[in-house]
Amino acid sequence: MNWCPRISLGVVISASSNLFWQTRSLTQAREDHLTYFLACALECDVAFRESYQERILLTLAAAGVAPRIAHVQTQAVFAEQSCRPDLLLILSDGRRIACEHKLEAPETLLELDSGEIKRQLERYLELEIDGVAYFRPHLVTLSQKILQHPRYIRPISQPHFLWRDLYDSLSRGEHVVTRWLVEGFRRLGFTPAAPHVGSLVPDETEEVKENQRNFGKLWRSTRALASQSWKVGTGRRCELYLRPLTPTELCSQVYVSPLAQMGSLLRFRCHTTDAQAGRVCEILGRVVAELPFSPELTTGRLQNGLPFVDVLVSLYTVLLGADEPEEQERRLLKQIAPLLEALRTPPRYAKEAPEQ
Secondary structure, eight states: OOOHHHHHTTOOOOTTOOHHHHHHTTOSOHHHHHHHHHHHHHHHOHHHHHHHHHHHSGGGOBTTBOOOEEEEEESOOBGGGTBOOSEEEEETTSOEEEEEEOSSOOOOEEEOTTSOEEEHHHHHTTSSSSEEEEEESSOOOOOHHHHTOTTEEOOTTSSSEEGGGGHHHHHTOOSHHHHHHHHHHHHHTOSOOOTTTOOOOOTTSHHHHHHHHHHHHTTHHHHHHHTTTEEEEEETTTEEEEEESSOOSSOSEEEEEEEHHHHTEEEEEEEOOTTTHHHHHHHHHHHHTTSSSOOEEEEEEOTTSOEEEEEEEEHHHHHTTOOSHHHHHHHHHHHHHHHHHHHSSSOOSSOOOOOO
């Protein structure tokens, strides 16, 4: 079945539309939503499909050639085993590979009649299929029973695939659906480590800590400018904590971090109050439209119940093509300074009026 005609549903799509992102907020079933668009891209985009095959199915290669995907099926039902993997890849040689897609949810547990509890991947590996692949936003621990199973497919150096592992393959795509996914992956932070920065999480090794310290140096210009109106502190070697020198109703603290979504998103978070949250959204919303790299504005609540407003952008996108530290520093300044300026009262970053 070809999924591509179903995406438009007969609607005329403008050149600037992104149906993946625009329809994402219309459903709570975000994993299924992502799966359907990926299935469509695999069916419609030859360049993406070929790159996906090389990246995901290489361990199944014969004579160094990755198998070809002949067809994809979503939500394939194995009723007797109570299994329904998100995506089933039917290969040209007849083999079938189940792909389980997760965003935030853990593996589904099933209690058998015997009282035994079995996890999702374990049950999928018992199906009469030829392989199982697992995709998540960030790494989780899996049992050795899963990792050593002969039909479990994974990267050599990871317990499972990450969504960012598909970013390069999507970027090679040529179809409009694939372009929608590339933009969506950027917004979601499903991108590789920022170029010339390296991995920033998890900070369990000296190499990652050194990467964080080096990234912290890129805040030099931002710190210098912000210190005119904010008390600037540092967290985890590469994060900024800013409190207004002059008390303001809008915001009690701003938190800036390149560690969101496992180091793939640059986060600007304003801590505010219920009375001011709407105004902060309005103010930052106007600024967001003018930033050099288009971010996403979201809201939420801290553990203490107070509201925050987040401005999130792909760190990979911000730093892509910035080969020198000076250019990286400049880009971070241009992305963050306008947000800080908008929250200050009165504005002091604006150009001085000419002397009379």
